[in-house]
Amino acid sequence: MQVAYPDKFVDSNADNYIKLSDRIWGYAELGFSEFDSSAAHVEYLEKAGFEIKRGIAGMPTAFVAEAGSGGPVVGILGEFDALSGLSQESGALVCRTSTEIANGNGHGCGHHLLGTSAHLAAVAVKSFLETSGMPGRVRFYGCPAEEGGYGKTFMVRDGLFNDVDAALTWHPGIANQVINLNLLAVKQVYFRFKGVAAHAGVSPHLGRSALDALELMNVGVNFLREHIVPEARLHYAIINAGGTAPNVVQANTEVLYTIRAPRNRVVDEIYERVEAIAKGAAMMTGCTVDTRFDSACSNILLNTPLNELMYKHLQRLGAPDYELSEHSFADAIHQTTHREERELAGRMLTAAWRDPKPLFDAVDRYDPASAITMHGSTDVGDVSWVTPTAQCATACFAFGSSPHSWQWVSQGKSSIAHKGMLLAAKTIAATAIDLFRDPSHIEAARAELVARRDGDEYSSPVPDGVQPVRR
Numbered sequence: 001m002q003v004a005y006p007d008k009f010v011d012s013n014a015d016n017y018i019k020l021s022d023r024i025w026g027y028a029e030l031g032f033s034e035f036d037s038s039a040a041h042v043e044y045l046e047k048a049g050f051e052i053k054r055g056i057a058g059m060p061t062a063f064v065a066e067a068g069s070g071g072p073v074v075g076i077l078g079e080f081d082a083l084s085g086l087s088q089e090s091g092a093l094v095c096r097t098s099t100e101i102a103n104g105n106g107h108g109c110g111h112h113l114l115g116t117s118a119h120l121a122a123v124a125v126k127s128f129l130e131t132s133g134m135p136g137r138v139r140f141y142g143c144p145a146e147e148g149g150y151g152k153t154f155m156v157r158d159g160l161f162n163d164v165d166a167a168l169t170w171h172p173g174i175a176n177q178v179i180n181l182n183l184l185a186v187k188q189v190y191f192r193f194k195g196v197a198a199h200a201g202v203s204p205h206l207g208r209s210a211l212d213a214l215e216l217m218n219v220g221v222n223f224l225r226e227h228i229v230p231e232a233r234l235h236y237a238i239i240n241a242g243g244t245a246p247n248v249v250q251a252n253t254e255v256l257y258t259i260r261a262p263r264n265r266v267v268d269e270i271y272e273r274v275e276a277i278a279k280g281a282a283m284m285t286g287c288t289v290d291t292r293f294d295s296a297c298s299n300i301l302l303n304t305p306l307n308e309l310m311y312k313h314l315q316r317l318g319a320p321d322y323e324l325s326e327h328s329f330a331d332a333i334h335q336t337t338h339r340e341e342r343e344l345a346g347r348m349l350t351a352a353w354r355d356p357k358p359l360f361d362a363v364d365r366y367d368p369a370s371a372i373t374m375h376g377s378t379d380v381g382d383v384s385w386v387t388p389t390a391q392c393a394t395a396c397f398a399f400g401s402s403p404h405s406w407q408w409v410s411q412g413k414s415s416i417a418h419k420g421m422l423l424a425a426k427t428i429a430a431t432a433i434d435l436f437r438d439p440s441h442i443e444a445a446r447a448e449l450v451a452r453r454d455g456d457e458y459s460s461p462v463p464d465g466v467q468p469v470r471r
């Protein structure tokens with residue numbers, strides 16, 4: 001039987017959702033403060049007849065919108081947070097602050113497109129469930145603060161994905177592809193050293209330097225680097241160097257550490273060693289140290305059966321057609337990018353596409369065996385540990401332009417971005433519909449999840465009692 005995928009439904013509602021995406025681009029709100037963006041999503045979802053729970057998992061801008069009845073339950077994940085310091089004029093070919101947006105922020109990761117496309121996919125699935133009379137629920141997750149706040153990790157910790165059979169999402173990108181990246185687990189922790197202040201010239205013997213402790217900790221961690229797995233990453237930022245006076249023995253210092261590794265378990269092992277180094281540094285200097293948890297998220301567990309299903313639809317739909325003016329705009333943006341950015345982008349593609357055109361107008365081949373490790377992290381990781389999860393990317397931006405750059409903000413309201421957003425909505429909706437129509441896909445995806453966990457159970461990387469913090 002020929003399946004009626006909701007491609008036409010997406011096209012016939014496109015204008016309305018392009019408006020929503022452009023509106024959220026204009027709000028450009030930071031994580032946990034996406035009040036207008038969250039309200040705009042809720043306004044549309046209410047009109048579309050979804051049942052909505054707001055302010056979930058301790059986050060005022062988080063929500064869940066549900067439609068349908070019975071099972072299975074398919075979750076679709078949407079984000080809407082912007083980045084600070086990335087205010088940029090829309091459509092400009094140079095880095096130029098926007099006069100439209102007063103808050104200095106910009107949608108440098110395309111989350112205005114991400115949330116809107118996922119939202120539109122959920123509406124299309126709702127329409128399919130109604131017209132087909134098939135049992136099942138579609139649930140749209142409004143996920144705040146992907147950028148560093150890791151809203152989804154809190155949603156997972158609070159059990160909001162426990163009854164979800166599969167989760168689907170996407171990310172705006174520079175190519176049409178299934179996202180086949182191993183992303184790392186991460187944990188951020190503050191270390192605070194406390195010593196004793198004294199005159200650095202007259203009575204240094206009475207002082208205990210918290211700055212010495214902090215420096216010794218960093219030296220120790222820098223030696224540790226050679227003895228951890230090569231995929232791991234350690235970064236630190238000195239939050240408080242103890243003041244600006246060299247003639248005072250610094251009594252209070254603070255450093256923030258980010259620890260990334262391929263799995264939560266490995267992050268925890270490295271963290272224990274970093275903590276031991278901090279204690280050693282405190283002991284060497286006669287100081288004390290205490291720690292404060294900041295944030296964390298889990299690594300991604302890729303899911304081949306779900307990815308294959310998504311790939312089938314990306315191939316079926318194909319790349320959008322582009323006008324000459326769109327090719328020219330992409331060419332012009334492409335010329336503002338650096339050779340190394342373009343090389344890095346090329347490494348994310350299969351071999352056949354190492355040197356694509358400025359506007360990627362094909363579908364990259366999906367090869368489950370050629371997953372590559374990218375040394376970044378996302379809170380989609382936590383969702384992927386509790387329910388099978390798949391993600392695709394579509395070409396919304398010129399090839400070689402990088403996430404978190406002025407170029408991505410500039411291109412965020414372009415017709416290329418809109419076409420990518422609609423392609424993602426169709427891909428996600430059609431993939432969800434296949435899951436409702438043939439539950440064997442869900443069984444295969446769940447079996448894969450168990451295999452990928454490799455004996456590890458999910459335990460939230462966020463300690464009990466820690467609440468989401470607005471930065």
Ligand SMILES: [Zn+2]
Pocket residue numbers: 109110111146171
């Ligand atoms: Zn992003």
